[in-house]
Structures are given as structure tokens and as C-alpha cells.
Amino acid sequence: MKNLFVVNTPYHLLTCFILTHSIYENDENYLVLMHPHGYEKWKINKLMTYMSTIKCGYKQVFLLLDWLSSKNKKESYRKQANYVKENIKPLNIDKVFIGVDISPVNQLLVMAVGKNEFYRFEDGVYSYINENRRRKKSHALFHKLKTYLLKWISGIQGNMYINTEAEGESPAGKLDIMYQPWLLQRKSPATKEITVKMINQAMQDLKSQQLLNEVFQEESILYLSQPMVEKGLFTIEKEVQCLKKILLSIGSKAVLYYKPHPNDSKEKLEYYRNNFKQLKIYDGIEPAELLFTSNSKLKAVISYQSSALLNVNKFSNEKIKAVTFISFIDNSIEDEYINLMKKSNVLDIMNFLNEK
Secondary structure (H helix, E strand, C coil): CEEEEEECCHHHHHHHHHHHCCCCCCCEEEEEEECCCCHHHHCCCHHHHHHCCHHHCCCEEEEECCCCCCCCCCCCHHHHHHHHHHHCHHHCCCEEEECCCCCHHHHHHHHHCCCCCEEEECCCHHHHCCHHHCCCHHHHHHHHHHHHHHHHHHCCCCCCCCCCCCCCCCCCEEEEEECCHHHCCCCCCCEEECCHHHHHHHHHHHHHCCCCCCCCCCCEEEEECCCCCCCCCCCHHHHHHHHHHHHHHHCCCCEEEEECCCCCCHHHHHHHHHHCCCEEECCCCCCHHHHHHHCCCEEEEEECCCHHHHHHHHHHCCCCEEEECHHHCCCCCCHHHHHHHHHCCCEEHHHHHHHC
16 A cells, blocks of 8 residues: 655654554555745754654655745646656555645645545644634635636646635544544534554664653653734743743743744743743754653643643543643633543643642
């Protein structure tokens, strides 16, 4: 069986690594890096480099960094599409795996390699709940027309349904591969769980390459940043208040590490570096899940609504506590997300701090 895995983010890369080192390990696997988020930093991170190259077992890796994007000024859309037709389509791929089925380029790639269906792997929280991110009918129609125009200009054939409504909505998706499929709150044709056994099997490969190492040398708590300040969902003062409460609570018992989000502003990070000397910035860009599985001194992970919170138990064998600070924020997120985290055994921060 020949499989093509289309990756847009570090989280996608980790999931595909797990799949190709467990249930699909005996297949012939190919990787496409499609508009990879923060790719310049991937190349200077040993973990990311290993997982995104043929070193980890992919038969071939295709770099479509700006495929069918206005950023690509050198080649016409038709020439870019022809590259896929000439280099990937002849492989006669059996299954295409994508994480985001509302992405125009992901869907056009599926058709460019000669397929009219695909297999979905999860993209995080929004793979489970998508109703509040559904586009208005007029917006969905506008994006559909844009995608059809791009398809026509690029000379891509195929009659696959083009999804512009909400993530996970495409009827062309034949399977949802998820870490916790029982949390799914949208329709799905079928689901498959990414089990702890599958995760451990993949982690063994990273350990054999000496890529999973302890990075926290003392009792530690990891704060996973999200660009909520940048999006205007709450103020930097609110986040500062949250960080101060955590630091006050843990005192000298543990070290608080701050893992930036790729979309965090440079100004915010600089402010934290200058004003929180007791806060340590962790600059590694690998998925946080890899830190859960390799650090015995990591005791808790704190974030707002990060997808990583849902996965803490699966990657740490329930040795690390997952904590959300939703209750610190006045304009808290929708009840659906709160319920999702409760079902995944994510603690409220007030309960966590009262334990300290």
C-alpha cells in the first residue's frame, strides 16, 4: 500500500510520524510538507528535522512550501500543479491523509494526485468541535468559487467535493483518525483511535535515535502559550495576572517554563523575558506532546484551550496533570470547549493551585 501524508503543522508531523511507525509501518509512505507552519525553525531542530525527512523512514519527501500560493512569484499555478502531476501522481498513491479538509491547497493536492477521497487525521480541538467555526453561507460560497477558480487556472482535474464550510465537513473524508474519537461532536463516517500502544511504538524509534531527552532538570511546570492576546480574546494584563498567580503558588517548589506559540508576538515575549526573571522561556518548536513523554520531572502542563491539554494523559501515561486557566478569564470560551476538557480530565487551575 502506498500512502501520502500531507502535513501543515508540527502537530500534523507528529501524528503522521506515529501513524507511519505503527499501523502503517509496513506500507510505502510518502510525505508532503504543504505550507509548513514555521518551517525555517524545523530545519534547526533535530527532532523536527528527523521527523520531516527520509531519515525517519519516508520513501520520499516533497516540499510544497508555497504551492498554489501568491507567495510563489516564480512559477505559474499551472506549472506548480504540473510538478505534482509529474512527480507525485505517477507513484500511484493508494491513500492520501490530510489534517485540514477546509484548506484549498490540501483539497486540490488530493485531486492533483488523482484521488477524489482522503483520510483525515486530527488537527486538534477544532477537529472535535467545529460548529462555532462554521462559515456563513455567503463566505463559504465565496471561498468555494475562489477554490474552483484556482483549480481551473491550475489545470487540476477531478470532481471531489470542495469543502469550504467547516473543518471536518467534507464528505470526501472516509475516516477520522483521532487521539480521542469518543470526544467527537460532529458527524463522522468512521473513526480510528490513535492508541497509547501506537504512540509508544513511535516513541521507541525517537528514543533509539537519542532524540527524546530530558530537558527539564528540576521539578517543572510547563505553560503552553496561545496567541489569545494577539487575537484580542484577552489582554496581556490578564495573562500576566495568570502567570503571577502560578508563580506565587509554586514558589520555589518548581520552575515555570513558558513555551511560546508560533503566533506569539515578539513584543509580548520580550516583555516576559524582561519582567519575569523567574520565568524560563523554552524555545523548542517541537510539539509539546514530545515533552510530555520524555520528561520525568515535568509535573503539570497549563494552558488556555490548547489541543495539547487533551493529549497529556496519552503521552505521559497519566503521570502529568493537564490544567486549564479558563476560570481566570472573564470572557471564557464556549461551554463546548469547557465540557471537552472536562471529559478529557483537564483540571481547572483553581483546583490545581489549591492542591499546591
